[in-house]
Amino acid sequence: MLAHASAHSIRDKKLAVKNFLRNFTLGDSRRRTKIEFIEIPGRDGQKFPKYINEYWTSKQRQACSLHEIAYRACFKGQLPGFFITLLTEPGHTVYDPFAGRGTTPIQAALLNRHVIANDRNPISAILTRPRLRVPDIAIVQERLDKIPIDKKAKADLDLSMFYHRETEAELVSLRDYLREKKYAGREDHTDEWIRMVATNRLTGHSSGFFSVYTLPPNQAITQKKQIKINKAHNQTPLHRDVKSRILKKTKSLHRDLSDKMQSQLRDIAKQALFLTNDARSTPTIPDETVHLTVTSPPFLDVVRYADDNWLRCWFNDVDLTEVEKNLTVTKSLKEWRGIMGHTLKELYRVTKKRGWVAFEVGEIRNGKIKLEEYIIPLGIRAGFACEGVAINRQNFTKTSHIWGVKNNKKGTNSNRISLFFKE
Numbered sequence: 359m360l361a362h363a364s365a366h367s368i369r370d371k372k373l374a375v376k377n378f379l380r381n382f383t384l385g386d387s388r389r390r391t392k393i394e395f396i397e398i399p400g401r402d403g404q405k406f407p408k409y410i411n412e413y414w415t416s417k418q419r420q421a422c423s424l425h426e427i428a429y430r431a432c433f434k435g436q437l438p439g440f441f442i443t444l445l446t447e448p449g450h451t452v453y454d455p456f457a458g459r460g461t462t463p464i465q466a467a468l469l470n471r472h473v474i475a476n477d478r479n480p481i482s483a484i485l486t487r488p489r490l491r492v493p494d495i496a497i498v499q500e501r502l503d504k505i506p507i508d509k510k511a512k513a514d515l516d517l518s519m520f521y522h523r524e525t526e527a528e529l530v531s532l533r534d535y536l537r538e539k540k541y542a543g544r545e546d547h548t549d550e551w552i553r554m555v556a557t558n559r560l561t562g563h564s565s566g567f568f569s570v571y572t573l574p575p576n577q578a579i580t581q582k583k584q585i586k587i588n589k590a591h592n593q594t595p596l597h598r599d600v601k602s603r604i605l606k607k608t609k610s611l612h613r614d615l616s617d618k619m620q621s622q623l624r625d626i627a628k629q630a631l632f633l634t635n636d637a638r639s640t641p642t643i644p645d646e647t648v649h650l651t652v653t654s655p656p657f658l659d660v661v662r663y664a665d666d667n668w669l670r671c672w673f674n675d676v677d678l679t680e681v682e683k684n685l686t687v688t689k690s691l692k693e694w695r696g697i698m699g700h701t702l703k704e705l706y707r708v709t710k711k712r713g714w715v716a717f718e719v720g721e722i723r724n725g726k727i728k729l730e731e732y733i734i735p736l737g738i739r740a741g742f743a744c745e746g747v748a749i750n751r752q753n754f755t756k757t758s759h760i761w762g763v764k765n766n767k768k769g770t771n772s773n774r775i776s777l778f779f780k781e
């Protein structure tokens with residue numbers, strides 16, 4: 359009787375999700391969901407639905423300012439927000455094995471869910487953890503005022519193509535201060551916040567960053583290439599005051615946060631778990647504890663996260679060669695599928711019964727390789743049922759470009775999510 363009732367509620371739950379994706383409308387938008395069916399080779403003609411609509415990138419649903427930390431290939435807060443709201447309740451646990459800048463854990467915490475974040479790149483936790491313990495602006499200001507600046511401080515590598523010598527001295531002084539606090543075990547949440555904001559302000563293309571004009575902040579380039587940019591733009595680095603820029607960015611991250619939200623985030627932080635494992639093996643996460651995973655794995659085509667992060671690694675005293683060695687970087691579809699297959703097996707282990715996985719892959723090679731379809735048999739082999747693919751499509755806009763949405767060349771964005779359920 360109980361078994362029957364539970365089979366019934368599973369069916370109801372799946373049906374509710376299916377109907378939601380099918381009948382979705384946003385505000386007064388008249389756009390209807392387009393449904394296509396895909397057949398996966400080797401699955402006896404079984405068909406899986408693809409639901410296509412503009413589910414979460416519309417202007418009506420701006421993400422919280424707290425997300426505004428740049429990171430290569432990040433998704434928007436609305437993406438995990440959509441699945442967290444649809445598939446979990448407050449108090450549930452939400453996980454991301456490839457957390458990046460922490461979009462999933464931050465959004466989960468904003469929605470009062472418990473969080474587990476994992477990423478092989480230690481810069482990920484540096485960028486994410488402090489945003490669950492957001493210090494008041496006045497406290498950040500007070501702390502910044504106390505940090506001593508040695509006007510003669512110089513970096514142990516040549517950064518003159520990025521920074522004016524005064525900026526460099528301020529940056530190195532800040533780095534030394536944070537190092538000292540860290541190694542003495544005295545780094546507190548305010549220091550961690552300052553570290554996170556400074557890491558985000560190291561280089562970028564506007565005067566809000568510490569550096570001279572360069573690539574956007576998620577793509578640090580080499581010293582040699584920066585010298586070329588400086589020549590091409592006929593520019594030399596001007597003094598950019600480090601502390602005032604940290605304070606300004608702090609205010610901007612605070613923009614959408616109420617006191618109540620800050621205290622909710624602090625509560626979530628008490629139980630939050632930050633890991634730096636390979637996504638295929640996360641023994642710290644007990645079996646069947648995760649209600650929902652929302653994730654986006656490393657791209658198939660080479661995105662060298664380690665190269666993007668060299669300056670961030672220097673500032674944070676992280677060993678770049680270790681990062682380089684540990685991150686998944688591959689152009690081979692076979693190898694990528696192997697790694698994703700193992701990751702999905704591990705996700706099956708940690709997912710609760712009746713839990714979900716939303717596995718996002720971008721559009722690559724001009725849509726010729728449909729990774730979302732390759733993921734389906736891997737998830738099924740791991741033990742999940744596949745409930746189909748949700749595709750979010752939105753016309754390209756300038757603002758969506760800024761915060762790391764993957765844009766294809768035709769002027770539309772698309773996120774492609776294979777959706778799995780553990781029965």
Ligand SMILES: C[S@@+](CC[C@H](N)C(=O)[O-])C[C@H]1O[C@@H](n2cnc3c(N)ncnc32)[C@H](O)[C@@H]1O
Nearest residue numbers: 432433456458459461478479636637656685686
């Ligand atoms: C596409 S990004 C994720 C972006 C994230 N969704 C966000 O919004 O910021 C992929 C992430 O996977 C991480 N990564 C690469 N190989 C990994 C591995 N084998 N195990 C765990 N993390 C890995 C990279 O460091 C990178 O942060």
